[in-house]
Amino acid sequence: MDARTLAALVLQCRNGDRGAWDALVEQYWQRLYSYAVQATRSNELANDLVQETFLRVVQKLERYEDQGKFEAWLFRILVNLVRDNSRSASRHPVRSGNVGVGDQMVDLIDSMPGKSDSPEAPLEHKEHLDRLYTAMEKLPELDRQVLLLRHYGDMPFKEIAKTLDCPLGTVLARAHRALGKLRVLMEVGHETPQ
């Protein structure tokens, strides 16, 4: 969706057009949900947080000044909600409805189609992904956040910079560092079982 169409859609939403709100949800919910699931490791919680994100947009859209940063604003709301939830969860570790990273990822990997005809290939791929998810979990929070926003939020680095309110160079440096650590962690994880 180009900037002009998005601005028109946001204006319609501001005027209370339900159809425009539905279109806005259709445009963004999957990317928000995908990021939220990975960040919270819970489908249920991700669902709640995405819904809460849109509700906050409904409440705050009146005061929103369109400067071509709607997407960044939308994701910033979600990122803040995820962060607040994470802080709250760390204060109250036992939380119903949370799915452990292993369960979540195994479900995901199981549902993936194999990429090779070899009978060992799906298993190898699953192990590879398992290591990748585990490695992602070990990344520092800010570095991990950049990678999640880039991949699951499908955001360009420039938009991530706007979302996190920091320079593009900082975001790229974090991403580069995170990818390097991820590679190292993957190699360590691959060598450990042997």
Place this chain on the structure above:
Amino acid sequence: MKRPNKHLSLSQTCLLDVSGELGPKAREHLQQHVATYPAAHLEYELVRGRFAMLQSLPKIEDQLDQVSKARIAANIKKGIHQSLDQQRKAQRQAKLARVFYGFMAAASGVAAALVVAAGVYIVHERQLAHRQRIIDAENTFQEVAQTQLPGEGKSRVDTLARRISRLEQSGGISAEGNVGNSHMMNLLDALDSVHATDSVPAPGDSGY
């Protein structure tokens, strides 16, 4: 050779390129740079490999079936519609409250103005009545002072005494500094003189 982006390092520029965010001109510069310098080429391939690793992670939305997607989207939309309804209701209530409070303020203002006007009217009427009584008493005094007949004078004195009594009841005498006070003193003096006139026979008058 000129660097593709003077604000970013080579690795950062490579990352932008593999992410598909580099403009055509900058991309051309980067490709030339990478083709010229083996170290740059190595760095580029390293960044591309790492980014591909990230890209290999499956996305959640690809794993959801259409029913689940429709359900999640419907839930979000339902929440938004409810919120919009609540927002409209709240706006209507706020508008009604503004109208109500505006009306109440206006009504209170009118009521206060009426009370003040009524108070002013009552005080004004009392003052007028008081002045009228004083004027009446003075007129009676004048009439008494001018009469020569003892019987007529007595009846006028009685009238005067009644008016004075009414004035006393209305508080005209007791109020110090009141306008009526000086008039009252005059009246009392006049009354004394009337009594003196009635009791002392005029020369040549036997009194019977």
